[in-house]
Amino acid sequence: MTEKIIVFDKVNKWYGNNFHVLRDIDLEVGQGERIVICGPSGSGKSTLIRCINRLEVHQEGRIVVDGVELSDDLKAIERIRREVGMVFQQFNLFPHLTVLENLTLAPMWVGKTPKKEAEERAMHQLQRVRIAEQAGKYPLQLSGGQQQRVAIARALCLTPKIMLFDEPTSALDPEMIKEVLDVMIELAGQGMTMLCVTHEMGFAKAVANRVIFMDEGQIVEQNSPDEFFENPQSDRTKDFLSKILGH
Amino acid sequence: MSAVFKSIAPRPAPVRTEGFVPWVRANLFGDWKSIATTLIILGLAFAYVPGIVSWGAVNAVFKPDADVCQAARGTGACWGVVTEKYRLIIFGRYPYEAQWRPEVATILLLALLIASCIRAFWRPSLVLLWALVIPAFFVLMGGGMLGLEAVSTDQWGGLPLTIMLATFGIVLAFPLSVVVALGRRSELPAIRSLCVVYVELIRGVPLISVLFMASFMFPLFMPVGKSPDVLIRVLVGITLFAAAYLAETVRGGLQAIPKGQIEAAQSLGLSYWQTQRKIVLPQALAMVVPGIMNNFIAIFKDTSLVTIVSLYELTGALSLALNSDADWRPFKIEGYLFITLIYFTFCFSMSRYSLWIEKRVSVSKTR
Numbered sequence: 001m002t003e004k005i006i007v008f009d010k011v012n013k014w015y016g017n018n019f020h021v022l023r024d025i026d027l028e029v030g031q032g033e034r035i036v037i038c039g040p041s042g043s044g045k046s047t048l049i050r051c052i053n054r055l056e057v058h059q060e061g062r063i064v065v066d067g068v069e070l071s072d073d074l075k076a077i078e079r080i081r082r083e084v085g086m087v088f089q090q091f092n093l094f095p096h097l098t099v100l101e102n103l104t105l106a107p108m109w110v111g112k113t114p115k116k117e118a119e120e121r122a123m124h125q126l127q128r129v130r131i132a133e134q135a136g137k138y139p140l141q142l143s144g145g146q147q148q149r150v151a152i153a154r155a156l157c158l159t160p161k162i163m164l165f166d167e168p169t170s171a172l173d174p175e176m177i178k179e180v181l182d183v184m185i186e187l188a189g190q191g192m193t194m195l196c197v198t199h200e201m202g203f204a205k206a207v208a209n210r211v212i213f214m215d216e217g218q219i220v221e222q223n224s225p226d227e228f229f230e231n232p233q234s235d236r237t238k239d240f241l242s243k244i245l246g247h
Numbered sequence: 248m249s250a251v252f253k254s255i256a257p258r259p260a261p262v263r264t265e266g267f268v269p270w271v272r273a274n275l276f277g278d279w280k281s282i283a284t285t286l287i288i289l290g291l292a293f294a295y296v297p298g299i300v301s302w303g304a305v306n307a308v309f310k311p312d313a314d315v316c317q318a319a320r321g322t323g324a325c326w327g328v329v330t331e332k333y334r335l336i337i338f339g340r341y342p343y344e345a346q347w348r349p350e351v352a353t354i355l356l357l358a359l360l361i362a363s364c365i366r367a368f369w370r371p372s373l374v375l376l377w378a379l380v381i382p383a384f385f386v387l388m389g390g391g392m393l394g395l396e397a398v399s400t401d402q403w404g405g406l407p408l409t410i411m412l413a414t415f416g417i418v419l420a421f422p423l424s425v426v427v428a429l430g431r432r433s434e435l436p437a438i439r440s441l442c443v444v445y446v447e448l449i450r451g452v453p454l455i456s457v458l459f460m461a462s463f464m465f466p467l468f469m470p471v472g473k474s475p476d477v478l479i480r481v482l483v484g485i486t487l488f489a490a491a492y493l494a495e496t497v498r499g500g501l502q503a504i505p506k507g508q509i510e511a512a513q514s515l516g517l518s519y520w521q522t523q524r525k526i527v528l529p530q531a532l533a534m535v536v537p538g539i540m541n542n543f544i545a546i547f548k549d550t551s552l553v554t555i556v557s558l559y560e561l562t563g564a565l566s567l568a569l570n571s572d573a574d575w576r577p578f579k580i581e582g583y584l585f586i587t588l589i590y591f592t593f594c595f596s597m598s599r600y601s602l603w604i605e606k607r608v609s610v611s612k613t614r
Contacts, residue, residue: 055510074518081516092511096529096608105525106515158515 005031005162005193006052011061013047021047022058023217031161034194036204036225039214040240045197048214049164052195053077053084066161082110085155089167091147093139099126099150100135103157111158118157125153129183145176149183156187163187165196199244205229213237313574320577328578329585332568336586339404339564345396349407352387355380356410364600384411400478404559404567406589412550412560413593416485417543423486424493425532429523431498442494449491454552457484462556481553489546496538500531533608540601544594561586 006029013022021044029035037045050056051063054070054077063070065080094102103122107113113121126132129149131142139147148168155163165184169177181203188194188207198204204211204225211228213221213236221228221237229245232238263269275285306323308316311331319325329336338346359380362368368376388407391397403411430442449457461484466474474480504527512522532539554563565582569575 053514055513078516078518081514084514086511086514088507088511090505090507092505092507094508094511094526094530096533106517109521109525110516154515 003031004028005033005066006195007062007064008048008051009062009064011051011058011063013044013051013056013058013060021217022051025061025217025219027212027219029193029195032191032193033209034188034192034207035196035210035212036208037195037197037212037214038199038201038204038240038244039220043214044217045214046166049086049166049195049197052162052164053081053086055086078110082158083160084162084164085158085160086164087148087151087155087166087168089170091139091144091151091171093147093151093154095139097138098135099131099137099139099142102139102150103154106154107157122153122157125156126150128156128186129153143176144172145179148172148176148180152180152183152187162193162195165194165198167197167199169198169200201229201245213240215240316578324584325578325581326585328569328575328581332572332575332582333585335405335568336561336565336582337405339408339559339567340402341404341407342396342398342402345390345398348387348390348395348398349403349405352384353407353410355387356384356407356414360414400476401557403478405564406561408553408558408560409547409550410593412482412485412553413547415482416489416546416550419482419486420489420493420546421539423490424497425528427490427494428497428501431494432501446491446494449488450495454485454488454549455555457488458552458556460484477556478558481556481558485546485550485553489542489549492545493539493542496535496542497531499538500533500535501527503534504531536601536605536608540597540604544597547593547597548590561589 006027008025008027011022011025012020014020023044025048027048037048039045047056051058051070052065058070066083068076068080070077070080093099094105097105100119100122103125104113104115104118107118107121108115111118123132123135126135129152131146131149131153134142134146134150139150142150152163152168168184169180172180177200181200184194184196184203185207194207196203196208208225210222211225212219213228213232213234215236221232221234223231223233228237229241232241264273274281276282302322303324306319307326308319308323309326309330311327313327313331316325316327334343334346338349341349359376362376363373386392386395388403388411389398389400427442427445430438431446433439433442458481461480462477465480508526508530509522512526517525550560551562553560554566559567565579565586569579569582
């Protein structure tokens with residue numbers, strides 16, 4: 001595999017004193033890799049990817065992102081966040097700003113890009129997610145699928161090296177899931193490093209290099225999608241797959 | 248064989264629901280409770296409105312003649328008291344010949360405030376306008392330069408003082424309250440405790456005691472002759488008091504912002520202050536516009552309490568004008584109605600403005 005862009009080394013995290021949410025996580029992600037993380041709710045999969053841009057703080061072990069180790073150093077965190085785009089389950093668009101303003105905010109304030117250039121780049125990203133005609137609208141005037149595509153475009157505006165997706169289609173109506181997945185598949189085709197928490201197994205089969213199954217804060221099993229679905233190793237994985245694929 | 252989906256064309260409603268007559272029917276005579284209430288209100292209006300009109304207008308005396316007023320007592324209002332005393336009510340103890348100065352100063356200040364409320368003026372040059380008008384206000388009021396005779400602050404009074412205290416109270420308390428509200432949610436325990444102590448301490452005492460402290464106690468702790476002007480001390484007192492209440496209103500808005508908004512801003516690399524300024528505060532403040540305006544209106548009216556530390560703002564100036572004059576003292580009610588009208592004009596404008604702001608900030612919420 002190529003250069004390692006994310007490294008988890010014996011990472012542990014607790015919520016409060018007793019809830020051990022991540023247990024001895026070891027994980028290496030190569031540049032351009034596309035990883036799908038699945039598992040039952042409460043298994044720590046969201047927490048895992050939220051540790052990468054330090055929305056969650058781990059207590060033990062090391063996390064190195066793009067050569068920078070995560071610590072309390074705010075400057076390092078801000079640098080990493082510029083390299084890591086994130087898409088949330090609830091979109092989290094800024095409702096008081098127009099679509100275009102949502103996209104230009106970070107480039108202008110974080111990247112110090114002049115307004116005109118930021119807007120040109122934003123329009124380019126909106127075209128990429130096929131929603132350029134909505135640039136002047138406010139987020140709440142859009143459908144869920146449109147909002148999530150705007151959120152993807154917003155994350156792309158800082159030209160990140162890594163994209164994190166935290167259940168990007170879980171809050172969407174069934175009719176809108178496809179339009180978001182299509183954008184993500186396109187992105188995967190362009191060589192972006194992606195970590196995606198999702199239960200869209202079709203998506204996993206289509207784009208992932210590797211599927212990771214988590215339970216109780218641990219990585220139970222990881223494998224290529226074909227192997228993972230055809231030939232799961234652990235009982236826990238088999239049980240999970242039978243539940244989500246069984247109907 | 249599959250059925251063909253056929254869309255049903257929209258039709259207008261069968262009964263008219265918009266317009267004056269349907270409105271009256273629905274809201275005033277909808278059911279027996281509405282009918283009864285409407286009739287009672289109409290009855291009360293017929294019983295009292297004619298009396299009020301005859302006292303306030305038909306039998307009222309408008310001439311500044313105390314004898315005529317005395318004769319009309321009980322049957323008609325004596326608006327003559329306003330005609331006679333309005334300069335004293337509006338300008339307080341400010342030297343009579345120099346009263347054009349507070350007049351011009353107040354008009355300037357009001358013009359500045361109105362301009363600041365209008366969208367077309369919201370550009371960087373507005374700051375310059377403030378930087379020009381505020382010193383001009385104090386030069387005109389205080390004098391002592393440009394050939395204007397010096398007028399000490401204890402002679403300032405009436406409406407100019409009310410407007411000045413309210414304006415500076417609001418303009419200074421608002422940013423302070425935002426800082427305190429953010430501080431109460433800070434992750435740093437020292438800052439958080441400091442803000443909690445400040446808010447709870449101030450909210451635990453009435454404004455009157457804050458004003459007493461500022462006016463009478465504070466100078467005791469200062470070297471003789473070194474204490475700042477009483478007006479400044481009182482202004483600081485009002486600001487600190489108002490900011491504590493405002494801070495809680497603002498904090499209410501801050502708490503209503505979903506965590507996801509902050510996480511999204513963080514994930515984009517925005518710093519703490521950028522997140523607060525660009526994401527959290529615009530939404531939080533928009534949410535609590537009615538509460539903030541509530542506080543602003545309260546500040547405006549609370550300025551009337553400075554009378555107790557011998558600053559004669561509008562309410563104080565009215566007492567000053569009437570208490571010293573036995574001929575006119577009986578017509579206090581008319582005097583109070585006059586300043587009521589002034590207070591109402593300001594407070595009502597503020598509340599209408601707040602509605603306009605609410606409409607503006609809700610643009611993004613309409614689907």
